[in-house]
Each structure stands twice: as structure tokens, then as C-alpha cells.
Amino acid sequence: MQILQVLPEGSTLPPVAYLVVLVLALAGVALALRRVGPRVTDRVVVSFAPWMVVGSSCYVLYQVHDTSSFLLKPFFSSPTVYVSVAVLAGAVWAASAAAGLPADRWRPPSVPSVVGLSGAVLAVVVVGWALAMSAPDLEPVWPGVALAVAVVCAAAVWVAIRRLVPATRVTGAVGGLCVLGHALDGVSTAVGIDVLGFGERSPFSRAIIEFAATLPTASLLGAGWLFVVVKLALAAAVLVLLASYVREEPGEGYLLLGAVAAVGLGPGAHNLLLFTIAS
Template identity: 30%
Template sequence: MELFDDLDPARAWLAAFVGGIVVTVAAAVAFPQRVADGFLWRYFWGPVDADAHGATCAVRSGGTTERLYSQSACRAADGIVAEPGYTIVSTVAYAVVLVFMLVGVLLLLRKLEIEMSPEFYFALFPFMLLGGALRVVEDVNATFLASGMDTFIPYPEVALIISPFIYFVMFGFTLAALVATVSLDRRGALERFEPALGAAGAVALLATFGVLAYASATREIIAFNPLFLALVVVGATVIAALFWAVSERYAPVINEGTGRMGILVVWGHSVDGIANVLSLDWGPELVGQSYGSKHVVNRATVRITEATYEFLGYGGLEETIGSAWPFLLLKVVAAVAVVWVFDEQIFDESPRYAYLLLIAILAVGLGPGTRDTLRATLGI
């Protein structure tokens, strides 16, 4: 018992992190076909490879990788097939890694003795948008590659802005900005570190937007559909405003813990929901292109809705009102529920954990929502 009492949680986390990497690498080397190809490549690197090359799938066989560009070729392929996007296995794995990394961040915040506040929460908002915007840079890259044009970023370096590696890139960049601004604050160079932290994220975000704007202005295959962008932003803003007005008047208890931070949670997840509905159901009408979902929950929601239409004998509703709209309802309801759960007691008992978890909840909605919105805005 004394051994565990004296154990430094931060060192234990670091040991677990290094140990996990060592065990994974050792297993991949010892069992290349089952672990390296059958698990790591199939669920993690393979989807990244296919995504980076704009392929329908990537096939691993005999130690070599082949990219295929049609569903029929992928179905007929002999080997381990990986498609861009997420699977149940990768989704669960990412969730576990996310929780583990959140614990690490929590321990770091304790070491740095950083005071959690709404200002800190809002300062991280540009970083959440940045993650999604960087993914769109990779989407532009893949579009250039598919058209035989020179890419912005070569392969495999482009993998750094593809899931799951972009999570580590964003984690490292955000952590570096946080440590730098906190250091300047404690040296007296800044009155508070939060504005400088937010500014660092905003500068990186504007630079990324500049790259996307340049691609749209100089390449004919990259379009610009401002109507889609406006519909998403205005729609999410209206939903968030209605949430705040109705909850403050009829159920103010919902916002007692989060205050105005809850507005951003609902707004971020509404962006994700609206972007999915518009792109999946109305992509051809709004941007001249059809889209498919890469997320497990979204795909399941669409399938269930279509099956419900058929069961009720209203198959025509799919063309009239679409089949992705329940995903928006699910996102909004889940966001409001989260805001309600984060009451004053949670923030009083463990403020660092509460703020960190709330940030993560916003990021998992706003990141994909930003990507989906910008992709459709650029017509890719």
C-alpha cells in the first residue's frame, strides 16, 4: 500500500504511455501478419493510406499495399481491405486513447497549477476549429492527387493531418501554445495567458483558411459554395440561441453549471448535425456533389431512419425530407443533456476534470462538423 501511496500519478501515466507503445511495437514485430497487418494496418494505417490517396480502399497483401478506386474492385480484392473512415474497432480505440490522453492533460494541468475558467475554455475554441480545417487541407490534397495535380503535402507526411495522427499533432501544438503562454504569464510578460493562447490558435486557423482560400481561388476543381457555409453557421446559431432563450426562461437549472459555455457546446454539435444533414441529404442540390458518412453513429442513424420509412410504408419520404435529419436531433438532444449534467457540483468538486471533459465533448462535435462544413463549401 505504501508503494502506491508514494507513486507519482504523472510518472505512472508516462510509464503507461511509454509501456503501451513498447508493447504495441513488440507485438507488431513478433506477429507481423496478425498484429501489424491484421490489426494496426487494417483499422488504423490502412484507412489513413486510402484517405491520403483519395482511394476507395487500400489492400494489404504479401507485405505490399495497393490502392483501388471502385467499390467493385474493393469487394473483389484478395487481401486485407481498409476503407477511409472509421470502424467500430477504431472508434472504440480512439475513445480509449482520448480518455487516456485527457487523464494526462489533467495531470499536466495540476503540475502547472493552471486555474480553470470560462476564459480558458473559450481560448481553446480556435484550436477545435483548427483541427477540422487541417483535415480539409488533406481533403484538398487528395483531390489534387486524384486529378493528377501536384499536392500541397506529399505522402506519407500528409498522414500527420489525417486521423488518428492529427489528434496527436493538435495535442502537441495546443500543449506547446499552452506551456508557452503560461510561461510568459508567470514571467510577467502577459496580464493573463488566455487571450494569448486564443490568439495563437486563431493565427494558425487563419493561416489554414488562407491555404484553403488560395486553393479555391487558383484551382478550378476547388469550388466555393458560400450558401452551404451560411446555412450551417446561421442554422447552428439559431439553434444555440433558441436553446439559451428557452432554457433560461423555463429551465434555468440546465445552465447553472456551464453558464454561457453551454451555448458553445450546443452550437458546436449543431454545426456537426446540420453539416451532415445538408451534405448527406441535399449535397447534389446545394453543392452539386453527393456525400457519404464515415462515422459509425451517423451511418447507423441513416440506416435506421430508412428502415423505419420502409416499415411504415413511406419510402418516398427519403427523397422528400431526407434520412439524415434524426442525426441533428440526436446531436442537439445529447448536447443539451451534457450541459444539464454539468451542474455546479461537478465544477465545484473537480473543476479541472469538468472543464477538460467539457472541452473534449465540444471538440468531438465541432472538429468533424468544421471539416464537413468546409468540405462541402469547397465542393470536395
């Protein structure tokens, strides 16, 4: 079932039976979280970062490898895979919070350690599976370059925005994750477009890249540089706009920033893994 072309190309919905299972599971996890009422801290939100990688990596498997005989394959399509992973991560969160674990420290036992470590283990398994299925034809050089450049860009923007707008310091580690996620998405997309010859599936991103390709700078800088600038500017703007909200309503503010971070980190991690195994 194709989705309207507001979403990236290739977005589909699974068969009705899978949708029913997914909706019921999501409702169950949402109800459990509502009853438990877990405390939301910046560390709790950051601990979901590995789960964002899990979702994007599962989608890479769905795209690249033949898993037609795999019963759970429909749960790996986009955007379904992100809801599927959210159900699993939410269940882990609800269980750890219901056990009375603290939410304000990394040292185990705690909610951030349980959520983060479980997501990290699953991420290693999924990424390792994808790499193993593609070995020995792996191309990690340019994805590695993209990762390094993204980290440098994110660090520069993060330091600059905290100095220029001190109020953004209240966003804590979630703010840093937000900047890193969007830097990774922007830089990896630029490398994919200008170096590796990949196309852009998102219509909004594609419009920015196509516009950059018409500028005089295209012959020197390529078509992806403007997308990097836009992503970093948007991430910085979000931190400035949400700083006061995070201060007044920390729980809701951190969750909102976490959602913004996921929109960048998910596609960015997807790009790195896809370019590594499909270049």
C-alpha cells in the same frame, strides 16, 4: 495502418517513426502542464475553439489536396491530426500559464487571449491555404446556410435549456460552445447528406441517418433531420448531467465539457470547409 471500424472511414495511423515523435511530444506537453498546474476556467477552455478548427481544417487539406511531398503529411491524418494540434495548443497553454498570465479574463495579456489568438491566427492560415488552393471553384452557399441554421438552432437550445434547467447556467460559455459544436456537426451533416450528396463516414452517425431514411418523413424532410435532433438532444443532456459536476469541480468539469464540445465542433468545421472546397 487502418484502424478498427469504430472510428470514421479513412482513419489511419502514421508510420511508427511519426508515432514515436508524437507520443514523445504529447508526453512532454503533459509533463509541462502537470508541473505548471495551470488554472482551468471556462474562458481558458473556450479559447481552444480555434484550435479545434485548426485540426479539422488540416485534415481537410490531407483529404482533398495532394500533399504527398509534404514531410509533415502523416501528422495530418485522422485521428492523428487532432493529437498533433493538441500538442501545439497544449504547449502554448503551458507557456502562457508558466509566464504567470491570468486565466479569468479575455483582455490581453492573459492565458485565454494568448491561446485563443494564436489558435485563431493559425486557423486563418490553414483555412486560407485550403481556400486558396481550391479557388476559384469554391461553393460557399450551402456551407453558409448550414452555419446560419446551426447558430439559430444552438441559440434556441441554449436559451431553452438555461430557462428550463437553471442549474445548467453554471456551465457558462463552455456549455454554449458544446451546444454550438454539436448543432454545427448535426446541421452540416444533414446538408451534406440531403443536399450535397456526401456520405457519412462515422458508423454510429450513419446508422442514425440510415434509420431516418426508412421513416415516412424521408420524402419530405430527408434523412439528416433525425441526426440534428439527436445531436442537439445529446448536447442538452450532457449539460444537464454535468452541471453539478462543473459546480463541484469547475476545472475538471470545464475540461470535460470542452472535450464534448470538440467532438462536435471539430467535425462540424471539417464539414463546412470540405463542402466549400469539394462540392
